[in-house]
Amino acid sequence: MGFERPLLGEPYLLTPGPLTTSLATKQAMLRDWGSWDADFRALTAELRRRLLAMIGDVDGAFECVPMQGSGTFCVEAMLGTLVPRQGKVLVLANGAYGLRAAQTLRALGRAHTVIDKGDYLPPRGEEVGAALDADPAITHVLAIHCETSSGILNPVEEIAQATYARGRKLLIDSMSAFGAVPTDLRTLRYEAIVSSANKCIEGVPGFGFVLVRRSELEAAKGNSHSLSLDLHDQWTVMEKTGQWRFTPPTHVVAAFIEALHQHAAEGGVAGRGARYANNRDVLVAGMRAAGFETLLDERWLSPIIVTFFCPADPNFSFPAFYELMKEKGFLIYPGKLTAVESFRVGCIGHLDADVMRAVVAAATRSLAEMKVASAAPAPHVLGERAKLVA
Numbered sequence: 001m002g003f004e005r006p007l008l009g010e011p012y013l014l015t016p017g018p019l020t021t022s023l024a025t026k027q028a029m030l031r032d033w034g035s036w037d038a039d040f041r042a043l044t045a046e047l048r049r050r051l052l053a054m055i056g057d058v059d060g061a062f063e064c065v066p067m068q069g070s071g072t073f074c075v076e077a078m079l080g081t082l083v084p085r086q087g088k089v090l091v092l093a094n095g096a097y098g099l100r101a102a103q104t105l106r107a108l109g110r111a112h113t114v115i116d117k118g119d120y121l122p123p124r125g126e127e128v129g130a131a132l133d134a135d136p137a138i139t140h141v142l143a144i145h146c147e148t149s150s151g152i153l154n155p156v157e158e159i160a161q162a163t164y165a166r167g168r169k170l171l172i173d174s175m176s177a178f179g180a181v182p183t184d185l186r187t188l189r190y191e192a193i194v195s196s197a198n199k200c201i202e203g204v205p206g207f208g209f210v211l212v213r214r215s216e217l218e219a220a221k222g223n224s225h226s227l228s229l230d231l232h233d234q235w236t237v238m239e240k241t242g243q244w245r246f247t248p249p250t251h252v253v254a255a256f257i258e259a260l261h262q263h264a265a266e267g268g269v270a271g272r273g274a275r276y277a278n279n280r281d282v283l284v285a286g287m288r289a290a291g292f293e294t295l296l297d298e299r300w301l302s303p304i305i306v307t308f309f310c311p312a313d314p315n316f317s318f319p320a321f322y323e324l325m326k327e328k329g330f331l332i333y334p335g336k337l338t339a340v341e342s343f344r345v346g347c348i349g350h351l352d353a354d355v356m357r358a359v360v361a362a363a364t365r366s367l368a369e370m371k372v373a374s375a376a377p378a379p380h381v382l383g384e385r386a387k388l389v390a
């Protein structure tokens with residue numbers, strides 16, 4: 001596939017969504033659709049069918065329920081609908097999105113408990129098992145697939161094993177991994193998985209979707225705290241009429257269908273994942289050669305987004321670095337770590353290794369312009385990381 005430059009000199013978005021989309025995806029938004037019309041209903045049906053195929057739902061046990069709003073709306077819809085009011089959730093947190101899920105449960109008034117691993121470390125199957133053994137009231141486990149605040153790829157397979165070995169249910173926030181990291185039901189067990197249009201499928205923002213076991217959905221009638229975020233209701237109406245309950249983001253859906261076709265043409269999840277992994281490898285090798293250090297150990301680096309420590313050199317400032325990178329055509333992303341200064345570079349979106357090489361060159365030039373002699377972080381930062389990942 002061709003990787004045309006963004007339009008009109010707009011910068012590349014090296015961010016984990018919204019991200020750089022292809023020209024064809026943008027062009028798919030150049031017509032208006034009647035939300036009740038058969039042509040648009042066909043788009044919705046195709047979207048649901050293609051997403052179910054992506055998780056290998058061969059025996060038809062799952063449903064796809066799209067939901068208006070950003071990813072957080074869909075996480076809230078999933079939790080509010082699928083966790084019964086008497087349920088209790090074990091939240092596995094190692095960054096901002098895990099903590100947000102806990103905050104959501106608090107707002108919903110659902111009982112929950114949190115394993116918080118800080119910024120660097122993955123929740124492991126063993127500790128999930130121990131937490132479940134210690135608290136029989138826990139009915140569900142919520143895992144973050146790729147914790148986008150650091151870029152860590154959490155070990156969801158071992159978490160699923162620990163969860164189902166104890167008869168509990170797994171819900172996965174795969175927002176930033178779905179479409180590029182395998183979520184196939186034949187190798188990974190879960191009751192529901194949630195993602196959104198503007199991450200690895202490379203659509204534009206406006207809706208998300210929950211892929212959920214039908215029996216869970218059927219049992220969830222009346223659970224939801226919310227009218228608009230009730231997945232059961234959204235599903236029931238969609239099954240009956242083929243329509244979304246309330247105004248759908250029509251143009252966003254049309255762009256998403258185009259993005260899904262490109263995803264399939266690239267070789268589906270495997271093809272998309274391979275391109276992103278190559279983007280990451282080129283980026284990380286180039287940045288390390290320039291003296292930067294990654295937050296994470298090799299083994300936990302995701303193909304989605306990479307966190308780098310800020311250089312310790314006193315001439316370095318992130319806001320100035322950001323502006324210099326923007327001048328060169330690249331929007332990078334501030335860090336979201338609680339303890340140390342960092343920045344992030346996304347590997348996802350309509351971009352390839354040539355773009356990543358240009359990012360590295362731009363970063364090197366920007367450091368020189370700032371008169372930063374070394375990109376190395378403070379030694380104590382590395383010392384701390386070494387202690388934590390040991």
Ligand SMILES: *Cc1c(COP(=O)(O)O)cnc(C)c1O
Pocket residue numbers: 016017070071072073075097144145146147148173174175176196
């Ligand atoms: C992007 C993302 C979300 C949702 O964020 P929104 O800003 O609401 O779209 C949730 N979880 C993870 C892991 C994410 O990467």
